[in-house]
Amino acid sequence: MRFHVDELAGMVGRDLPVSDWLIVDQDRIDRFADAIGDHQWIHVDVERASAGPFGAPIAHGYLTLSLLSIFLDPALDFGGVAMRVNYGFDRVRFPAPVPVNSRIRAHVAVESVDETHQGVRVALRCVLEIEGSEKPACVAHPLALLVRADAAPAGEAAP
Numbered sequence: 001m002r003f004h005v006d007e008l009a010g011m012v013g014r015d016l017p018v019s020d021w022l023i024v025d026q027d028r029i030d031r032f033a034d035a036i037g038d039h040q041w042i043h044v045d046v047e048r049a050s051a052g053p054f055g056a057p058i059a060h061g062y063l064t065l066s067l068l069s070i071f072l073d074p075a076l077d078f079g080g081v082a083m084r085v086n087y088g089f090d091r092v093r094f095p096a097p098v099p100v101n102s103r104i105r106a107h108v109a110v111e112s113v114d115e116t117h118q119g120v121r122v123a124l125r126c127v128l129e130i131e132g133s134e135k136p137a138c139v140a141h142p143l144a145l146l147v148r149a150d151a152a153p154a155g156e157a158a159p
Contacts, residue, residue: 002077002078002079003078003079004078004079004080005078005079005080005081005120005146005148006080007078008078008110008113008120008122008146009113011110011113012110012111012112012113013109013110013111014109014110015107015108015109016075016108016109016110017075018105018106018107019070019071019074019075019105019106019107019108020105021103021104021105021131022067022070022071022103022104022105023101023102023103024059024063024064024067024098024100024101024102024103024104025100025101026046026057026100026101028059028063029043029044029057029059029060029063029100030044032059032060032062032063032066033060036060036062038060038062042054042057042058043057043058043059043060044057045057046100054097054099055099056099056100056101057099057100058097058098058099058100059097059098059099059100059102059137061094061138063098064094064098064104064128064137064138065092065094065138065140067104067128068106068126068128068138068140068142071105071106071108071126071128072084072106072108072124072126072142072144075106075108076122076144076146078146080148080149080150081120081146081147081148081149082147082148082149082151083146083147084144084145084146084147085144085145085147086142086143086144086145087121087142087143087144087145088142088143089140089141089142089143090123090141090142090143091139091140091141092138092139092140092141093138093139093140094137094138095135095136095137095138095139096130096133096135096136096137097137098130098137102130102131102133102137103130103131104128104129104130104131104137105128105129105131106126106127106128106129107126107127107129108124108125108126109124109125110122110123110124111123111124111125111141116145118145118147118151119145119146119147119148119151120145120146120148121143121144121145121146122143122144122145122146123141123142123143124141124142124143124144125139125140125141126138126139126140126141126142127139128140
């Protein structure tokens, strides 16, 4: 169900729909390692990592955090919005590592909504669940700025 940006204020304290599952495979981990230049063995050396403290390669914490984009795109697909801009994070924690081939999904709740001269600033609480794990992979409090379609630069109209 798609909501309109004007409904966001009434969603404070509510959960958005839970995301679909996403598999974090070795190819994704390797490509992320290449992109950021972090080739630490716990991430990319399958044989060594399998004998290491986690029993398998694990995703980079920053990879786990960056996957929020995949989950937030559909969660914040509100009508009346021309674009969403990342505004920052209030807090980020990584309670548990994400072993290779794990399935993760996001639970997103709206914490606050503020109307600004730039648009609607929304604070969220995101918990990235690892299938079969008691602890989440990540607990993050991202901030997003939703630029209203009627305030967007020319050529950025929203549906």
